[in-house]
Amino acid sequence: MERVSERRAKQRKMYVGNVASFLFLLLVITSTIAQDCPQPCACPSEPLLCPIGTSLVLDGCGCCKVCAKQMGEPCSRLEPCDHHKDLYCDSGVLSETETGTCKAREGQMCDLGGVTYSSGESFKPSCKHQCVCMNGRIGCVPMCASNVPLPSPDCPYPRRIHIPGKCCEEWVCEQTPRDHHYQSVVAGSSQIHPLPSSNPISRQGSPYERPAESPQDNCIVQTTDWSECSAACGMGISSRITNDNQHCQLERQTRICMIRPCNSRQEKEIKRGKKCIRTPKGQRWMRFELSGCSSTRLYRPKFCGVCTDGRCCTPQTTITAEVEFRCPEGDVFKKKMMFIKSCSCHYDCPQDNDIFLAFNTRRMTGDYEREVL
Numbered sequence: 473m474e475r476v477s478e479r480r481a482k483q484r485k486m487y488v489g490n491v492a493s494f495l496f497l498l499l500v501i502t503s504t505i506a507q508d509c510p511q512p513c514a515c516p517s518e519p520l521l522c523p524i525g526t527s528l529v530l531d532g533c534g535c536c537k538v539c540a541k542q543m544g545e546p547c548s549r550l551e552p553c554d555h556h557k558d559l560y561c562d563s564g565v566l567s568e569t570e571t572g573t574c575k576a577r578e579g580q581m582c583d584l585g586g587v588t589y590s591s592g593e594s595f596k597p598s599c600k601h602q603c604v605c606m607n608g609r610i611g612c613v614p615m616c617a618s619n620v621p622l623p624s625p626d627c628p629y630p631r632r633i634h635i636p637g638k639c640c641e642e643w644v645c646e647q648t649p650r651d652h653h654y655q656s657v658v659a660g661s662s663q664i665h666p667l668p669s670s671n672p673i674s675r676q677g678s679p680y681e682r683p684a685e686s687p688q689d690n691c692i693v694q695t696t697d698w699s700e701c702s703a704a705c706g707m708g709i710s711s712r713i714t715n716d717n718q719h720c721q722l723e724r725q726t727r728i729c730m731i732r733p734c735n736s737r738q739e740k741e742i743k744r745g746k747k748c749i750r751t752p753k754g755q756r757w758m759r760f761e762l763s764g765c766s767s768t769r770l771y772r773p774k775f776c777g778v779c780t781d782g783r784c785c786t787p788q789t790t791i792t793a794e795v796e797f798r799c800p801e802g803d804v805f806k807k808k809m810m811f812i813k814s815c816s817c818h819y820d821c822p823q824d825n826d827i828f829l830a831f832n833t834r835r836m837t838g839d840y841e842r843e844v845l
Contacts, residue, residue: 509533509549525594525602525613527556527763530801537801541574543592548572555800556763557592557604580608599639608734609706616640691720700786701729701810705736707762710810727792728762729810732775742780749777750785751815762807765799776815784821789813 513535522528522539529540532549540554541547541561553559553574563572576592582605589595589605596602596615603612616639627645634641695714702708711726732738742749757770776785787810795809 510535524615525604527554529555542594543574543576545574546571547574556765557594557606558764559592579606581605582608582610584610609703691715694722698727698790698792698810701731703729703731704784705732705734706730707760725808727808727810728795729787730760730773730775731787731812732777736775738775738778741777747781748779748783748785748817750817751775751812752777760795760797760809762797765797765803765805768796768798768804771795774812774815776812777817779817783817783819785815785817787812787814788816 510533513533515536520528520537520539526542527540528537529552530536531538532552538551540556541551541559542554543557543559545553547553547561548571553561558577558579559574560577561572562575576590579591581591582589584597584603589610591605591607594602594604597612600614600616601612602615603610629646629648630643631646632641632643693714693716695716696712698710698712701710708729708731709726710729711724713722713724715722717723738749738752741752751774757772759770760767776787778785790813791811792808793811794806796804796806798804
């Protein structure tokens with residue numbers, strides 16, 4: 473009995489000692505974090521302007537928005553890594569105050585033009601684009617301004633020229649036309665065509681009236697077709713040029729798009745004797761994911777199918793609607809997104825894995841903006 477009592481006494485001592493050690497460690501960590509995090513929060517009054525392609529994220533203290541650190545850059549609690557690119561701060565120790573280095577989580581590598589990039593790695597394939605590899609997918613943002621000036625009495629024939637020593641082309645004004653260069657630059661591979669039904673002048677029973685001086689009073693609304701989605705699977709980008717705005721200025725509009733999920737195995741759904749499944753119905757409700765943020769509501773979208781005879785299936789009829797996303801930091805934003813109504817299968821396939829050849833001339837008909845129910 474005495475030995476049992478001694479053993480229990482020793483166990484109680486060890487338990488009390490472990491609890492005391494844990495509480496002391498917790499006190500040290502709490503004190504360290506308190507020293508590292510300003511109390512109260514002291515954030516800049518003006519919002520930060522981050523470099524192109526760099527996310528604005530909440531710091532580790534939950535206080536201020538900061539420009540996220542990129543792969544290979546030093547990081548800390550106050551300077552977190554860009555989690556939208558699947559980067560994390562690797563300090564090598566457990567201390568919350570240690571400065572580490574941003575590293576990418578294990579993910580699929582990307583290949584572009586024969587060059588391989590690690591997941592999370594940022595790169596510039598040209599001086600006009602800043603890109604990042606994100607688990608096998610490449611996302612890019614333009615480094616050059618995409619604004620297109622509208623002809624005016626002071627500048628009747630704007631022309632874009634390349635200036636030696638500069639990467640981005642610049643616009644110059646000419647008084648005489650030169651081979652319809654302006655029209656070809658604006659239209660690109662798509663033809664700009666008037667949309668009388670979208671012209672504010674032709675709208676009957678408009679609930680509002682614009683001032684006589686408004687540029688839209690004399691505006692002939694023009695728009696191109698939406699370009700092909702930049703990704704064969706997963707989230708991509710589609711764009712078009714239009715002057716349907718208050719100032720009648722040509723601008724580039726973008727929308728996100730998803731032709732099909734990357735992990736889908738649609739070949740199994742092709743019926744016996746058939747070579748394609750054109751527009752398989754959505755089998756489940758899902759949330760869209762964009763740069764680490766999730767859609768606030770569930771959707772059951774349609775996707776384009778696949779073929780086994782070399783043809784590819786792409787959207788034919790689409791609608792455009794706004795989707796609301798919520799990020800881990802609590803930020804909420806809205807993005808226009810393409811929703812597929814029908815697809816067509818053909819041999820005119822876009823080149824795989826080339827984000828710079830996404831502006832195909834294949835037209836998607838019946839596109840209009842609405843709320844997706």
